[in-house]
Amino acid sequence: MRIRFAEQAAIGGLVMVLGACAPAQATPATQPRPAAPATQARADTGRPAPGPGAVSTPNADPFPSTYVAPASRATLIRDVTILTAAGPTIRNGSVLLRDGKIAAVGTTVAAPADAEVIDGRGKYVTPGVIDDHSHLGVYAAPGGDALSDGNELTNPVTANVWAEHSVWPQDPQFPRALASGVTTAQILPGSGNLIGGRSVVLKMVPSATVQGMKFPGAKYGLKMACGENPKRVYANRGPSTRMGNVAGYRAAWIQAEAYRRRWDKWTADHQGDAPQRDLGLETLAEVLRGNILVHNHCYRADEMAQMIDIAKEFGYKIRSFHHGVEAYKIADRLAKEGISASLWSDWGGFKMEAMDGVRANLAMVSAAGARAIVHSDDPSGMQRLNQDAAKAMAAGEQIGIHTTEDEAIKWLTINPAWALGLDDRIGSIEVGKNADVVLWSADPFSVYARVDRVWIDGAAAYDRANPATWWRTDFELGNVPLPNGGAK
Amino acid sequence: MKTGTGNRERGTVRRRSVVFIAALATVLVTTKAAVAQTVAITGGKVYPVSGPPIENGTVLVRNGTIVAVGANVAVPNGATRIDATGKWVTPGLINVLTGLGVTEIGAVPNTVDRAARGDSGIAASFPVWEGINPASTMFAPARNEGITSVVVVPTGGLIAGQAALIDLVPGTVTDMIDKAPVAMVAQFGDARSGGSNARGEQYVRLKELIEDARTYSRRRAEFDRAQTRPFAARRADLEALIPVVEGRLPLMVNADRASDIEAVLRLAREVNVKVIIAGGAESWEVADKLAAANVPVVVGSMANIPESFAALGSRQDTPALLQRARAKVVLIANGSGGEEVFNVRNLKYDAGVAVAYGMSWDDALRAITLTPAEVMGVANRVGSLQAGRDANIVVWSGDPFEFATRVEHVFIRGREVAQPSRQDELMQRYRTFPPAYRRKP
Numbered sequence: 001m002r003i004r005f006a007e008q009a010a011i012g013g014l015v016m017v018l019g020a021c022a023p024a025q026a027t028p029a030t031q032p033r034p035a036a037p038a039t040q041a042r043a044d045t046g047r048p049a050p051g052p053g054a055v056s057t058p059n060a061d062p063f064p065s066t067y068v069a070p071a072s073r074a075t076l077i078r079d080v081t082i083l084t085a086a087g088p089t090i091r092n093g094s095v096l097l098r099d100g101k102i103a104a105v106g107t108t109v110a111a112p113a114d115a116e117v118i119d120g121r122g123k124y125v126t127p128g129v130i131d132d133h134s135h136l137g138v139y140a141a142p143g144g145d146a147l148s149d150g151n152e153l154t155n156p157v158t159a160n161v162w163a164e165h166s167v168w169p170q171d172p173q174f175p176r177a178l179a180s181g182v183t184t185a186q187i188l189p190g191s192g193n194l195i196g197g198r199s200v201v202l203k204m205v206p207s208a209t210v211q212g213m214k215f216p217g218a219k220y221g222l223k224m225a226c227g228e229n230p231k232r233v234y235a236n237r238g239p240s241t242r243m244g245n246v247a248g249y250r251a252a253w254i255q256a257e258a259y260r261r262r263w264d265k266w267t268a269d270h271q272g273d274a275p276q277r278d279l280g281l282e283t284l285a286e287v288l289r290g291n292i293l294v295h296n297h298c299y300r301a302d303e304m305a306q307m308i309d310i311a312k313e314f315g316y317k318i319r320s321f322h323h324g325v326e327a328y329k330i331a332d333r334l335a336k337e338g339i340s341a342s343l344w345s346d347w348g349g350f351k352m353e354a355m356d357g358v359r360a361n362l363a364m365v366s367a368a369g370a371r372a373i374v375h376s377d378d379p380s381g382m383q384r385l386n387q388d389a390a391k392a393m394a395a396g397e398q399i400g401i402h403t404t405e406d407e408a409i410k411w412l413t414i415n416p417a418w419a420l421g422l423d424d425r426i427g428s429i430e431v432g433k434n435a436d437v438v439l440w441s442a443d444p445f446s447v448y449a450r451v452d453r454v455w456i457d458g459a460a461a462y463d464r465a466n467p468a469t470w471w472r473t474d475f476e477l478g479n480v481p482l483p484n485g486g487a488k
Numbered sequence: 489m490k491t492g493t494g495n496r497e498r499g500t501v502r503r504r505s506v507v508f509i510a511a512l513a514t515v516l517v518t519t520k521a522a523v524a525q526t527v528a529i530t531g532g533k534v535y536p537v538s539g540p541p542i543e544n545g546t547v548l549v550r551n552g553t554i555v556a557v558g559a560n561v562a563v564p565n566g567a568t569r570i571d572a573t574g575k576w577v578t579p580g581l582i583n584v585l586t587g588l589g590v591t592e593i594g595a596v597p598n599t600v601d602r603a604a605r606g607d608s609g610i611a612a613s614f615p616v617w618e619g620i621n622p623a624s625t626m627f628a629p630a631r632n633e634g635i636t637s638v639v640v641v642p643t644g645g646l647i648a649g650q651a652a653l654i655d656l657v658p659g660t661v662t663d664m665i666d667k668a669p670v671a672m673v674a675q676f677g678d679a680r681s682g683g684s685n686a687r688g689e690q691y692v693r694l695k696e697l698i699e700d701a702r703t704y705s706r707r708r709a710e711f712d713r714a715q716t717r718p719f720a721a722r723r724a725d726l727e728a729l730i731p732v733v734e735g736r737l738p739l740m741v742n743a744d745r746a747s748d749i750e751a752v753l754r755l756a757r758e759v760n761v762k763v764i765i766a767g768g769a770e771s772w773e774v775a776d777k778l779a780a781a782n783v784p785v786v787v788g789s790m791a792n793i794p795e796s797f798a799a800l801g802s803r804q805d806t807p808a809l810l811q812r813a814r815a816k817v818v819l820i821a822n823g824s825g826g827e828e829v830f831n832v833r834n835l836k837y838d839a840g841v842a843v844a845y846g847m848s849w850d851d852a853l854r855a856i857t858l859t860p861a862e863v864m865g866v867a868n869r870v871g872s873l874q875a876g877r878d879a880n881i882v883v884w885s886g887d888p889f890e891f892a893t894r895v896e897h898v899f900i901r902g903r904e905v906a907q908p909s910r911q912d913e914l915m916q917r918y919r920t921f922p923p924a925y926r927r928k929p
Contacts, residue, residue: 142796172794228595328914332921346834347825348911349626351595357830358911364918379793381824387837390891398894399915447840447889480794481746481773481801483809 055274056263056282059291063164065214067203069457074098076111077439080120083409085127086428095125097435100458105429123452124444126409127428128183128436130416131382132295133322133342133375136174137167137187137202137210141379147171151190152197156234157252159222160280161197163187167210172480173379175471178204179462180383181438181451184215186420188322191225191297192233194248198283199223199295201420203456206471219421221319222287224249226298226307227353246306253314256284264289293319293421295342299353301329308337320419322375323347324365325357331368340371340419344381345392362389362411363396363403373419374411385412390445405445434458526550527902528563529883532572537579537858538872547577549879552902557873570897572883578853579873580636580880580900581888582860583835584786585766585820587828588627588638589620589654589664594829603644609683610697613724614649616642617668620661626829628909631656633833634888636880636900637666637870639860641673641740641766641828646682646693648673650728651740653864655880657900658907670864671740671764672732676755677748677798691751696720698759701729738762738863740786744769745798753781764818764863769799772806775813784863785810788822789842807855808846817847818863819855840889852889878902 052060078094082105094109095102104110111117138150149166152158167187177185182204189196199221202213230248231240239245259281266275286292294311298304298321311318320340321327325348327334327341334341343365348357358364366372374389376382389411393403417427426434435458442449454462463469472480527549534545536557546561547554563569592599601619604611617640630638636656642649652668675682676690684690700719704726710716711723719726731737741752744767753774756763765771766786771778778785789807794800803809810817819842821827821834839852847855861871869878879902885894898905908916917923 141793142800144796176792328918329923331918344825346831349593349830350826352593355593356911356914358915360915364915368921376824378824379795380790383792384790384823384841387891391837394891394894395915397892399919401919445891447837447891448844450844476794479800481770483772 054277055267056277056285058267058286058289063162063211063214065216066209066211067205067207067214067216069100070459072097072100072435072455072457072459074103074112074115075118075455075458075460076109076115077118077120077125077437078109078111080123080125080439081443082125082429083405083444084429085406085409085413086430087406089406093125094120095429095437097437097455097458100435102429102431102433102435102437104431118439118453120439122442124440124442124449125429126181126438126440126444127413127433128426128438128454128456129181129385129412130420130427131177131182131185131376131385131412132320132373132416132419133377134177134185134187134379134382135190135377136177136185136379136382137169137171138163138189140168140171141173151192153192153233156193156230156239156248157195157280158189158193158197159195159252159256159283160278161189162200162220163189163198163223164200164210164214167200167202167213169207169210169213170473170475172473172476173382174204175206175473175476176379177382178454178471179451179464181386181440181444181454182382183436183438183454183456183461184417184420184422184426185382186221186295186416188221188295189223191223191229194225194230194239194245195252195280195284196223196225198292201422205456205461206473215422220283220286220292221295221420222283222292224294224296224307226296226303227300228351229297242303246310249307249310250313252284253288253310253316256281256288257314260285260288287316288314290316293419295320295322295419297322299323299325300356301326303353304330305333308333308339319421320373323354323377325354325361327370328358328361328364328368329356331365331370334365335369340373340415341365342373342375342416342419343392344377345374345388345395359391359395360399360401362392363401364399366403366407366411367396367401371415371418372411373415375416386444386449387447390447393445405443408445526564526567527570527879527899527904528561528567529570529572529577529881529897530563532575532577532883534577534873535579535853536873537854538874545577547873547879547881549881549899549902552879554873554877554879554881555875557875570883572896575896576884576886576888577873578634578882578884578888579857579871579877580882580898581634581835581856582637582639582864582871583630583635583820583832583856584639584653584818584860584864585641585828586630586638586832587640587643588630588656588832589622589624589640590616590642591829592621592624592626594826602642604642604649606645606647606649607722607725609646609693610721610725611642611645611649612647612672612697612721612726613728614642615652615668616640616649617652617654617661617665620652620654620664622659622661622664625910626832627656628907629830629911630832631898631900631905631907632895632909632912634836634882634884634895634898635832636882636898637861637866638832639670639864641671643673646674646684646690647697647725648675653866655870655878655900656905657903658905666869667864667866669731669737670866671738672729673740673742673766675742676752677743677745687748687751691755693720694755695759698729698733698761701726702733702759705730705733732761733759735760735762738764738865740764740766742767744796746770746773746801748798749774750777753777753783756781756783768806770801771815772803772809773801775810775815778810779813779815782816784816784818784859786818786820786863788820788827789838789845789847790823804841805845807842807852811847811851816859816863817851817855818860819852836888837891843889849889
């Protein structure tokens, strides 16, 4: 009947899915860019200077975010249970959102006189939910070829493509994610390729352009994929085997390292003409410089271990293994390597490499000391990451692994924030963090909990009680029917 | 419980006696409870579904059948007692839209026996249950989370084939089958996948097919002598449609767009067949019509994405809206991720979400127990806790819809089944590091 998830779509040859990210140390995305000599005005000829695209510049930002947080009124949510993702639950607590930031949190919080005060009795506050694995916009609804823009299946290595160039801001899945508490999502290319391209981190806000949704200053991610998907897609031209896959990754990194050296040398000395720019190698070189994080779709434990070795061979880091249905088999290793695991609670069995999926995966990985993340890869699951976490908690309980709510809330907030390199800005209820906040009608780990309100950067983004304010995409106008034909 | 008589129903498999099946199954599987015995589940909060909840109730089971349910049931000497104090006791859950047993690994084609090739999109004769693999590893995860019966539903084409209701008992296919067929499965709206090119053409093809089956049923002797006009389908397919045209077998039609659902209702009236709507993304828009026609809707509570142009009106509160209009609602799992095979077990969470989105708790429980049993014509055997019903019973640690709730006991036809799934075995193996098989340094 219906094909709902990207992984299954992949099976039909369409391929969606994804995963992967990586590295590390290094140049913050916000650092000032080095001056690019080639772009200096050519006063001698009077012709316009070439744009910055003439050179390969670390942390270049040719499609900059135009997102600006809307003005917001100070908001105090009081007498509420707060799962902070930064410490123990605060009962009967209050949180103050002001000027886009969390201004105060605790059991007693003074609010400015003009603040909107919300009675949170019986309710819960959490940080905004973060999904580090989504295809919203690149596999937009309604489905079909016209909106299928997530897998550039023309070459096994397409490090040159950027997911943001496929994102349709009018995808009706965006407002549904927001209404379920998601405030930030990483949009990834699919998993049909060994290296699928750059991801983009978006805020769940209405905009006519993708630039208007981009999280300012967020690092890019690189999507890599192990296993069945690439070898199925390229069965006829190669790679057609897992060993072919590995040869493909290594060949790409060998080229990327040579490219990085060439450009880093030129950037340092400007000797001679600038090297030829190559979009794909540039992205890979940025990974090697630590400016782009690797998100690696990988199901099996043995393949994850091989990807870790490849990363060491070429000097980059894997930020997160995505899907990782066998992460629990090497949870100790993931903890040691500092690699997070972006997981489902209960997807499994739909293909050979997913056969060993277990519901306690998140709890087992978490208990072993690795960063566990609950991710979706699916526009429906994306709306219930809290429920997915609850399932994994319960499954863990059955095998004697107790996960507290204080730990489990991290799976959908601060841990994915870390995977995106944004844990200094979002992912927890702490003073100074962006005021991305969700008010739940009940304990979010209960099946009966609903999202009552969502704030992004302190601004009201969703209010369940006020349908007139709900974000409806352009697509939905006239297409998506309202109850009673929309009559009041 | 009879699905028909005579050789017209050669394809019909009827269940053997409970005692026989249970006895056979014990040979194959070790279970906690012996078969021919009396089991008393005592002290729990019992939800019979066919009646009001009973605090501190007892469910008494003998030889696979429920013999008494109530607050004052005497427990005979020698009965095996299951103390359900503080627990909740419900009928086993029934998921009517699954590929269990005919889909092992979706991406490994030779483990999938769910879609027939058919003839121009018509596979009415396809008995999907003949492909069920009782050794499937997918049964245990569902059973261990409270699913005791499922309908195995074929897919593809205009007429996909015949669905079967099975109990998740260990044993052979014959042991498992409760009733087959329980429905003829068709689809309307996605014309191109069924060998047609437009909705109107699909309508006419379905109509012609059913009319031809009716004609065929009256003129079989002439057909055998080649004295009839050509029919729209092969003999076996026409034969399989006879119970449908005679009103003994419902036609379960996958349809999402409101206008498609209306077309199915029109067709049902025009050719006089019983229909069930499955999928039903926009069924809430025609809830009154569905209620008036007494047509049940098989629907989930987690689909709110306008994922196709036929499903633009998808809403999470569809079950509540249907219920409010007094249409008959059967809940299925439709969240995400293999909900027709690996996550058949998630049915209870669809019920919970349906409650969060406005359905009453009692209605939601009914929509995964008694209502599906009624819709599939097996309510005289499963779906409720009352004397005379098969003892398909689940004991829960609390509210069955909540994530934190554990399944404590699953009884199917009176036998407790507690086989670990391979997922359970994997979790035990990797519960601590290093796993036992790794050689110690």
